[in-house]
Amino acid sequence: MDFAFSEEQLAFREQVLRFAAREIAPRSAGHDLNSEFDHQAFRRLGEFGILGLHFPEEFGGSGADVVTTVLAGEALGEAGVDGGLLLSYGAHSFLCADTILVHGSDEQRRRYLPGLASGELIGCMGLTEPGAGSDVAALRTRAERRGDRYLLNGSKIFITNGPVADVAVVYATVDAAAKHAGISAFIVERGCKGFSAGPPLHKMGVRSSQTSELFFDDCEVPAENLLGGEGNGFLMALQTVEWDRSALIAPFVGSLSYALKKCARYARQRQQFGRAIAEFQAVRDKLATLKIFIEAARGLVYRVAWCKDQGRPLNHLEAAVAKLFVGDWSLEPANAAMTLLGGYGYCHEYELERIFRDGRLASIGGGTSEIQKLIISKLM
């Protein structure tokens, strides 16, 4: 066993930390407060090489392995970047772009990936529906072949990047009776006839990430935009799970590292009863709670990433364990961090209430904790 990162990985992590702390994190508070998507920051992530980090160089990426990619995501969180932008990055790079990278034709890759890597294009994934959340097989959006195109009809909900996306990977069924086997994926571009996005939803957290419904009303999609062949969509959606349970949750862990440093600095400076509050055992106990969670979570998240790098078949059990732990067990440390700062922790300016709100998504998005427990109990 060897849990060390390589020198190159650590050097890159430092670069990401410095870049994000200098250029991205200072913008987070304002965009979170106003629930605005930060186009400029998103483009800078692309220019720095984050958005297409794991793409091959020919498609505008750096060819990084999964562990490095996850490490970069954790570093963004650790630099203080808000969960909204991190969620947008995750939905863009892993749920949309990676699906095109893995399942797309050469033409589809050449057409979309360079723009998605640079941030010139923004991507999203349309899977969840009002009546089909975790029960993917129940989705009702239909795709009907009409000559050289498909007609899509239906709607999606809770779509991260929905209002700002230029490219959407949308799941629809070509044969509802076939259930899983009928589900197919399509690349739908903004401006496509019959395609529209609803207004951004007002969310508790991850506010700078724009989330909305997507509507398909006889939406005409060229047949060449079918992704991965008819009926293969269910497995394609499942494959995003590896990213969901490593790269997409790593920033939550990084955010708590950021919170830990912030709390520790505050505890050293804040004086009460004639001494720094860092000298009080109850305050130290909260710091320890954060540290223990962070180290425990890292082991799980990087296990999923490392297995993917080894080309091992997805272990749904281990992936679900990682997601469940980060989702459910992060609540206490996030609450401890906010409480440690007292009244300041409850104020927007000190960021910990934002981290608390953003982190609350971890047990809901990408499959609720209850779904993870169902998976674990079924597979164990």
Add this chain to the structure above:
Amino acid sequence: MNYDLDASDKELLDRVTALLNDENLPDPAALQRVEASTVGSLLRAWLQRLGPAGYLAAPAGPGLTSARMLLAARSPWLALAVAIGPGLLADLLARHGSPEQQQRFLEPLRRGRLVAAVALSEPRAGSHPDHLATTARRDDGQLVLSGSKSTVSLAPLADVIAVVAESDGAQALFLIDGGQAGCVCGSPLDTLGYRQLCTCPLELRGVRVAPDRVMVPDGRPRGGLLQQVRAGWDAALADVACGTMRLCLEQAREAAAVERAGGKPPAGYQSVRFALAEMLTLSQTAELLALRAAWAGAAADRQAASLALCAKVFATENACRVADLALQIMAAAGYSRDNPVARAVRDSRLGLIAGHPGQVARQAIAGEVLQEVELS
């Protein structure tokens, strides 16, 4: 990065697995009586097989940690006894022992020929190194130990007892024979759990120790020896807690699959399945953290001490949680005194208070965090 065990570590696991399947060895999980003689003979039988299997000579690291978890999943008390007795003394001898001491004690320990105990805790010396009252004075070329130790596990069974005491302003380890004149074991304490450890108070009434049986760590900060003993306990408790979680999970899973009155087995209820999922999640998380801590220690990683404490706290706290969940699933069967889960509920509490007690460990973890912030 590599989450797989090395080939040599896998071989060690295979050898321990073979021992666990060996019907000629007494089953430590079936031990009902806790008289010292019964425990002693069983412990010696296992040590004599664990030695040739390489378990007792395995260096600290993921391999030993994995093997300990495996052994603890069958018998938490046996895994803990081996770790905090012969295992801990062997580690201290490897670090601080003279060549002669290593030849005399270390080799037999590694072969499984000696039962050892380490005597540290005192009635008035909890976690602080400055409060040790056991001392050694010089007399006619020898050292004479006087004092009392409050809770010494395995003391009534031990061939050799390593006593931590003050001598000439330093803390040192004194290797005395079990039953040596002046070394008096009190009656085993009626402990909540881990009764097989035969934990008892130890009185040292002018025990004479030859100078070649004294280990004085050189160049160490004051309290370093105590830290090493506690760190040894911490690692053992973390690994054994992980094994305990495996044991509880297995017991609960089997019980949940058995049909009961009402027409369906407990596993037919979502709340039971979710409890099993929580148990597995905590178990896997604790194991990974303990393995990473073990790797960090072996690699002399900068974060090794902090990770070891994190692993200890997480594993021991959650072993209690997992044992409680298992008890709930097993209902009346789990509440029977000699059921493995009932034992685990009692035994797992030791992890919260032994080694670095939970609260002390948390303070130390926070101290590391605060220091890092100061440095950065």
